[in-house]
Amino acid sequence: MIKTADHLYLQVADKIEQMIEKDVMKMGEKLPSVRMLSKQQGISLTTAFQAYYHLEGKGLIESRPKSGYYICRNIRRMAPMPGTCAPVRKPVSDVTVSDMVMEVFSHITNDNILKFSVATLPVSVLPAAKMAKAVIHTMRDQGPGGIGYEPLQGNELLRNQIARLSLGWGEVYTADDVVTTHGCMDALTLCLTATTQPGDTIALESPSYYGALQLAEGLGLKVLEVPTNPITGVDLDYLDKAIPRHKIKACLFVTNFNNPLGCCMPDKHKQELVKIVEKYDIALIEDDIYGDLYFGKQRPLTCKTFDTQGNVLLCNSLSKSVAPGYRVGWTMPGKYKEKVLRLKHHHAISCTSLTHAAAGHFLEIGRYDFHLRNLRKMLHTQSLRYAQAICEYFPESARVTRPQGGCVLWVELEDHINTFELFQQTLKHKIAFCPGRLFSLQNRYNNCLRISYGNPWSKQVDDGLKTIGKLIHKMQ
């Protein structure tokens, strides 16, 4: 239900959207004129315009010159969702996809390539000017300007601001619960190292972020890939049995808008998951890096919210939404804090004082919420646009996820299509995406691909997806 606090135009737009979804209004149908809508709904002309503008932004309707607005797409008619993958026989550690990852990402800084491969936002939508101001403030007003080391646990202001982000959660967290890191990968590295020994087994989602797989491999860990549903996340019944059977020492899950499936674990499942890790007293490393990029009304909770024993190590960063190059990440490592601090001392001594102090200042005064609100709207629109283009250009048999947050789509093609071969072909057209094979240590997901919709919609993006579609059709 729409809350009355919402803008009037959103209420109207939402009504129309529901009618489209329920086929009350059909694809291709002309909508009432703006004047008519204003009269019907008893709203101003401006509000009526705003409502159509919003729906156009979402890609549901289009304006045709000298004619008016038409319904152009229906979300319900989108391609079906992929299913949950089958469980694996046993954890593995020997198969490596490292070469493939390096090949896919060797082009990462080549500006001539259209990159559907990176799950980050383009710098053009990041608050570069605000961050620059924060840096200048730090250099001018904070003693020797971030040139010296900071305390081992991290910049005090930044930690305090991070603690404040947990305001809506169940527990109250303070700066003392936070340890800063050089981005989220660094946090995951410290947390995994703190909670496991080489040779141990950990549980990951399947498909799973290739970065986590690579990291586990580098740390000499075995990985059990847990079946994961594209809507509800990890199969908890399976996990509950697997932990004792495979002597799992830690779980590393992206609970909100998981990469690559985009699934968001329902809060009830989160609570249940925490109970499971508490029962076996193992660590749950919760990668919440996409949590702030939700499309719904409210931010989803975290497992950390339900953590009473300190088994959850929450990891996050500002790399997705604010400044990837500033390397501002953190963990709230629960009862593993001392171990994490020690490892941070051994590996890094200190984070980058300047950018971390600047990030603290930005969070304090930079209207982070306001920035996020715009980013979310933009990403939501883009997710729909991209998904619809994929439905249009890819074969009908393609299955596509419908993420409610984050910045990636997961596409499943027919079994015989090898997306790594597809990748090598699209690269010749200067287009890159992530082949599905990267997302497992088992030999699976060869027929899948991950498409990031971080780049704003443009003709180039449209052409790029069209080209991928054509190449897939040729492989059918």
Place this chain on the structure above:
Amino acid sequence: MIKTADHLYLQVADKIEQMIEKDVMKMGEKLPSVRMLSKQQGISLTTAFQAYYHLEGKGLIESRPKSGYYICRNIRRMAPMPGTCAPVRKPVSDVTVSDMVMEVFSHITNDNILKFSVATLPVSVLPAAKMAKAVIHTMRDQGPGGIGYEPLQGNELLRNQIARLSLGWGEVYTADDVVTTHGCMDALTLCLTATTQPGDTIALESPSYYGALQLAEGLGLKVLEVPTNPITGVDLDYLDKAIPRHKIKACLFVTNFNNPLGCCMPDKHKQELVKIVEKYDIALIEDDIYGDLYFGKQRPLTCKTFDTQGNVLLCNSLSKSVAPGYRVGWTMPGKYKEKVLRLKHHHAISCTSLTHAAAGHFLEIGRYDFHLRNLRKMLHTQSLRYAQAICEYFPESARVTRPQGGCVLWVELEDHINTFELFQQTLKHKIAFCPGRLFSLQNRYNNCLRISYGNPWSKQVDDGLKTIGKLIHKMQ
């Protein structure tokens, strides 16, 4: 020999210094007046003043009000040097000094404590304003101002500038040979991880930088501590036999102005060391972090200079001399480059783009050489001042190193004195140093301590050393 290119005042000062050293001029003796010196040497009054001022800075002479200059100290009369430690029976991995390290460094950001414990320079002597300018330049002139990721191998300008630092070496290195890291510890972490497996044995100097010991422990490595001479460094004959006997996979040595002994391996030894690691085809991780802080006429070479097979992984950073908080480090990993790049990709994705770009700009235009020259002079003077104060205040039986670079002194007390107990006592007086026990995984060096002379000489420093001396006397 003094080169004629040197300033006149330095030539005169050097002559006087030699006379003091050879006891031609004796401690307590009055020196010729400035006017007399000017006449004798045929130099201006200003030059004569400068010569005395220089000697005063070195702590060799002192001016007494209304009386003139007096010889106050003689370097030759300093305490004897510590000897080389005895070899150990076998490599160990189980003893941990981690708790002790955490206790010593828990006070690291407490400004009320006089810290002889940290081997870094105070921010007051670092080029904070120049670095701030470089940051502003980067934010203004470089596209989106360092907010995005940089290429995996690191900022191109920075890598190019780093390659230029090797100008004086035998081989020619380019930006392509350099991988940037978040400081030197991060470089050591990547290089050790790239060249070893958990359970392997590595060789370190003894005494050895506690950071390296902690890191090795964290990576599940066994450590063989190699006897090290306070002047010439690692015992190469011992090492040559130890590598096959203990199946050593990598050596991690601080070849120039080692921490804590301050020894600088002669260039001939470096060449020999490279031959040894080539013979067994193992990795030599060369930590050159103090190499630029030499007191002599020329920068010592590195083992990398003699590396023809790519077995040497050189590690360094700007943390000692420019900006610790900017986390600018690097490695030239030789034939291990691909492995190091992969690990960097898994652990961090990217370094801090902003500070790394700024560091590149600073090296390009910031008169780094000029800055270093002043820093070296300052450190040389401080090393003498600190050493002399230690001779004066500590018991006569104390042995003190005479480093020719870097920023730490190593002091050996009588066997029965436990410096960790001493540390706990000095801490009550708000004075911290590094107990010797931190520098070994064996139970040794309990009677030693490391004193950093990074802080400029002051009454507070003088009083601090006096207090430590008093407390040692009480323990005799």
